[in-house]
Amino acid sequence: MKIRNQxxxxxxxxxxxxxxxxxxxxxxxxxxxxxxxxxxSNVRPPLDVLVAVLKxxxxxxPVREARVKLDIPHLAENGHLVPLTVTVESPMTAADHVTTLxxxxxxxxxxxxxxxxxxxxxxxxxxxxxxxLAGAQHVVALAQMSDGSFWAAAADVIVTETACxxxxxxx
Amino acid sequence: MSTFRVIPLLWCFVALAGITAPASAAEPxxxxxxxxxxxxxxxxxxxxQQDDFSSPAMLWVTRGEKLWSEPAGKxxxxxxxxxxxxxxxxKGVSARYPKIDPGTAQxxxxxxxxxxxxxxxxxxxxxxxxxxxxxxxxxxxGLQSRGLPVNVTIDPQNQxxxxxxxxxxxxxxxxxxxxxxxxHDRNFGRKLLNxxxxxxxxxxxxxxxxxxxxxxSLHRRxxxxxxxxxxxxxxxxxxxxxxxxxxxxxxxxxxxxxxxGVRK
Amino acid sequence: xxxxxxxxxxxxxxxxxxxxRIAIQHPMETGFRMDNMGKVIPKNTISNLLCRYxxxxxxxxxxxxxxxxxxxxxxxxxxQDSGNVEISWVDDAGEKGTASATLTxxx
Numbered sequence: 001m002k003i004r005n006q007x008x009x010x011x012x013x014x015x016x017x018x019x020x021x022x023x024x025x026x027x028x029x030x031x032x033x034x035x036x037x038x039x040x041s042n043v044r045p046p047l048d049v050l051v052a053v054l055k056x057x058x059x060x061x062p063v064r065e066a067r068v069k070l071d072i073p074h075l076a077e078n079g080h081l082v083p084l085t086v087t088v089e090s091p092m093t094a095a096d097h098v099t100t101l102x103x104x105x106x107x108x109x110x111x112x113x114x115x116x117x118x119x120x121x122x123x124x125x126x127x128x129x130x131x132x133l134a135g136a137q138h139v140v141a142l143a144q145m146s147d148g149s150f151w152a153a154a155a156d157v158i159v160t161e162t163a164c165x166x167x168x169x170x171x
Numbered sequence: 172m173s174t175f176r177v178i179p180l181l182w183c184f185v186a187l188a189g190i191t192a193p194a195s196a197a198e199p200x201x202x203x204x205x206x207x208x209x210x211x212x213x214x215x216x217x218x219x220q221q222d223d224f225s226s227p228a229m230l231w232v233t234r235g236e237k238l239w240s241e242p243a244g245k246x247x248x249x250x251x252x253x254x255x256x257x258x259x260x261x262k263g264v265s266a267r268y269p270k271i272d273p274g275t276a277q278x279x280x281x282x283x284x285x286x287x288x289x290x291x292x293x294x295x296x297x298x299x300x301x302x303x304x305x306x307x308x309x310x311x312x313g314l315q316s317r318g319l320p321v322n323v324t325i326d327p328q329n330q331x332x333x334x335x336x337x338x339x340x341x342x343x344x345x346x347x348x349x350x351x352x353x354x355h356d357r358n359f360g361r362k363l364l365n366x367x368x369x370x371x372x373x374x375x376x377x378x379x380x381x382x383x384x385x386x387x388s389l390h391r392r393x394x395x396x397x398x399x400x401x402x403x404x405x406x407x408x409x410x411x412x413x414x415x416x417x418x419x420x421x422x423x424x425x426x427x428x429x430x431x432g433v434r435k
Numbered sequence: 436x437x438x439x440x441x442x443x444x445x446x447x448x449x450x451x452x453x454x455x456r457i458a459i460q461h462p463m464e465t466g467f468r469m470d471n472m473g474k475v476i477p478k479n480t481i482s483n484l485l486c487r488y489x490x491x492x493x494x495x496x497x498x499x500x501x502x503x504x505x506x507x508x509x510x511x512x513x514x515q516d517s518g519n520v521e522i523s524w525v526d527d528a529g530e531k532g533t534a535s536a537t538l539t540x541x542x
Contacts, residue, residue, distance in 0.1 A: 077213045077435045078381035081227075081503040105501055109467060113501030121493045121513055123452035128509035132465075132501055162435070163364035164399035166382055168391045169301075169471075224442050227505040230460040234438045384462065384504035 013050075013138050013154045050140060053104055053111045057142065058150050068153040070141040079133045079159040086141040088125035088151070092118075098125040100144040107137035133159045194356050196341040199418075202356060205426050208369040208434055211360065220375075220433040228310065228379035228431035231303070231386045235311025238304060244295025250308075253292065261315035263322075266428050269417050271328045278332045278413045281309050282388060300407035306386045310377045313430030320427055321374055323420040332410075336418030339411065345402030366435070371396075372423040373416060375432020382435060389416060437461050441522060441534035447514035449540050455486065455494075457522050457534060458507045465500035479527045481506060488538075489518035514540045 054063065072084040090098050097120045103113040113131050125143070133139070136159045142152045194200035209217055219226055239250045239257055254260040269280040272287065279287070285308050286297035298305035325333045340351045354363070355371030362368070376389035383391075390407040393415060397404045405411040442456040459481065466478025478500065486494040493512045512520070521535040 073213075073215055075213075077215050080384050081219075081381045083215055083218070103501070108501050109465075110499050110501055113499065115497040116510075117492075117495035117497075118510075119493060121488065121491065121515075122511055123513035124511040126511060128507075130503040130507050132463075132503050160365040162382055163366035164395070166395040167398045168387070168395035168404070169383070224440065224456055225458060225507050225509075227458070227507070230438045230440065230458060230505055233440055234460070237438075 013140075013156075049111050050104060050106050050138065054140075054142070057102060057144075061148070061150055063142065063150045063152050065152060065154075067151040068141050068143050070139065070153040070155045072139060072155045072157055074156065074158060076133060076157055076159045078162065079135065081130050082133050082157065082159070083128070083130050084139070084141075085128040086126065086143075086153075088143045090125045090143075090145070092120055092123055092125055094120045095146070097122070097146050098143050099146050101125070101127060102140075102142040102144075103129075103131065104140040104142060105131075105133065105137060106139070108132070108134045113139075133157055135159050194341070194352060196338050199337050199341070199422070200356075201422050201424065202359065202370045205372075205423065206359070206370055207374060207426060207429060208372060209375070209429065209432070211367040211369040212435065216381075216433055216435055219379075220429065226379070226431070226433055228377075228386055228433055231307045231310045231377070231379075232314050232431055234303065235307035235309075235314075238307055239311060243289060244293040246293045246295070248293050250288075257311065257315055261312045263316055263319050265313040265316040265430060266319045266322050268323070269413055269420065270323065276328075278329055278410070278417060280389075280413060280416055281312055282390075283408065283413075285309065285312070300388055301391055306377050306388065309388065310386060310431040313377065313428065316428040317430055318427055320425045321420055321423045323417065323424070325417075325421055329417060332414045332417050333421065335411075336414035336416070339415050340418055340422075345397065345400035347400040349400045351396070370423075371419070372426055373419045374423050374426050375429035375434060377430065378432035378434050380434050386431065389419075437530075437532060439522075439532060439534040441520075441536050443520045443536035443538055445537075446539040446541060449514060449516075449542050451514045452511050453514050453538075454509060454511055455520065455522075456507075456509045457484075458505065459524065459532065459534075460505055461526065463498075463500060463502055463504045463506060467500070477527075481524045481526045481532075484508070484522065484524040486510070486512070487521045487523070488512055489516060514538060516540055 067089040069087045070084065072082060076082040086101060088098050090096060098118045101116040101118060105111050105113050116127055118125055136157060138154050138156055140152055140154045142150060144150055209220065223229055242249045265281055269278055271277065272279040282300060282305055285305065289295040290297055343350045351371060354368050359368050359370045373389045376392060377386050379386045388407065390412045393412055394404045394407065438460040440458045444453050447453045461481050463481065464476055464479040468476045470476055480500050481498055484496040484498065485492060494510050496508060498506060517540045518538060519535055520538050521533060523531065523533045525531050
């Protein structure tokens with residue numbers, strides 16, 4: 001079985017996602033990277049989930065990798081709490097502002113981590129929060145603008161298990 | 172190897188053995204240099220602990236501050252009723268615990284002292300270990316010692332407790348047959364899988380542990396360590412853990428209190 | 436009752452972009468954990484958080500189990516008129532919470 005390349009890289013993820021998001025439904029699975037071609041059929045490559053979620057949100061509109069900056073540690077101390085900051089280049093005027101910011105996870109049981117609503121009254125399209133990550137994976141910050149366009153940034157986060165098991169909550 | 176080279180080598184080994192003999196119950200030693208667990212934590216953990224507003228541990232301090240002024244039990248008295256402003260009355264207190272309580276002549280930690288006060292002076296029921304309220308009050312009282320050096324006194328009254336705690340620290344236990352000293356004296360700074368082993372001090376407790384997703388007491392952390400080596404977990408508040416708490420405090424003498432800390 | 440900490444600057448100049456910080460004590464129970472008896476602990480997360488400034492919605496967060504326990508948010512609003520910044524939220528169990536602060540805006 002081919003071992004998935006952990007160093008897939010932001011560009012490859014977003015290239016795949018951008019390409020896929022622009023393709024009409026039905027052609028989705030044919031765009032799956034070649035490396036996954038030899039996996040057993042019952043193993044779904046993780047990117048599939050992100051692709052499906054993105055398509056759901058963008059309805060096939062193109063997603064451009066620009067204007068969004070995702071600041072997240074490359075190696076998380078603990079998957080229970082991973083701090084991150086998202087900043088989107090936007091004047092935040094009535095004519096041009098971020099309407100919605102999505103935080104998406106590649107491998108969490110629920111792929112949409114948060115959906116943030118912003119307005120011109122926000123002044124600055126920036127958010128700092130803390131998320132949970134169920135294992136090493138890609139995280140995507142997707143911004144929807146007032147003109148309907150989509151912009152995104154992706155990051156690869158390594159999450160390891162704690163060395164000593166802790167069952168201290170046993171009474 | 173010729174003889175004249177072997178003998179100096181042997182002397183080297185003998186000399187080194189004398190210098191680097193590991194700490195033992197017979198010769199308990201503080202780690203040198205004394206380092207807080209924060210020194211073994213990553214940048215994210217440090218940032219979390221050092222920002223008082225966003226530190227998740229501070230949520231419990233906020234609750235503790237509220238509880239301090241709330242009347243409790245049949246007495247309808249609050250902590251503030253006797254102790255007034257905690258910033259003054261509780262300053263440096265946690266740094267000197269655990270200690271022998273003059274009333275009971277027993278080794279007592281802050282949790283025990285709070286519960287004693289509740290039962291005796293407020294006629295209120297004791298709070299459970301790991302309950303939000305006890306964690307909040309312990310964290311709030313502990314905060315008043317933040318930045319001050321740990322400073323316990325070992326004297327004839329607590330000597331037996333200290334010796335029991337010390338012996339426990341150096342005794343192999345559990346399925347893994349490891350003593351605390353094996354990791355926390357001989358291997359701090361090294362990796363256990365992806366975790367960096369710390370010196371095992373109690374100075375940030377009660378602390379917010381990311382693994383727990385909540386604040387927990389020192390006894391909870393110690394129980395987690397017992398589980399880590401697959402030993403039986405002594406109950407929170409037990410004499411075993413109190414003795415160990417005393418030894419750990421002695422061992423971290425001079426290290427600054429960091430309550431409420433953040434750890435992974 | 437859960438504890439919440441809200442940080443709003445005491446005052447700002449009109450038109451200034453100010454930082455709002457909110458920390459809430461909440462387990463954000465995922466619904467995937469089991470208790471010591473093997474029973475699933477039901478999902479309970481803060482699902483909807485709203486920030487209103489003088490009654491107008493400025494910021495909204497729809498969160499799920501992917502947000503870490505004891506959620507923390509830091510975001511921005513533009514200071515316009517003196518008044519009230521109020522954050523309100525509700526969790527899956529129907530528990531509501533609020534935190535508010537007054538903001539004085541200098542003209």
